[in-house]
Amino acid sequence: MSKKKEGLFGSSESGGKHYRRRKARTVFSDQQLTGLEKRFEAQRYLSTPERVELAHALHLSETQVTYIFYTFFIS
Numbered sequence: 001m002s003k004k005k006e007g008l009f010g011s012s013e014s015g016g017k018h019y020r021r022r023k024a025r026t027v028f029s030d031q032q033l034t035g036l037e038k039r040f041e042a043q044r045y046l047s048t049p050e051r052v053e054l055a056h057a058l059h060l061s062e063t064q065v066t067y068i069f070y071t072f073f074i075s
Helices: 030-042 048-058 062-074
Strands: 004-007 010-013
Touching: 030 048, 030 062, 048 062
Parallel strands: none
Antiparallel strands: 004 010
């Protein structure tokens, strides 16, 4: 008979490992991706104020803009 443990990351069987649940993947709208692509074509690198402005205009976080801009477009 096994005991069930309640932990910070959910329940598991006793002796089991606790794993953090991964955050659900964000789905970006066509409008957001188009806005990012157009900006990238015009300017490959953004300053912090430019990144903040673009994030606000597209209703994204600054982190999301940074990630998408540099991961998808530069690589």
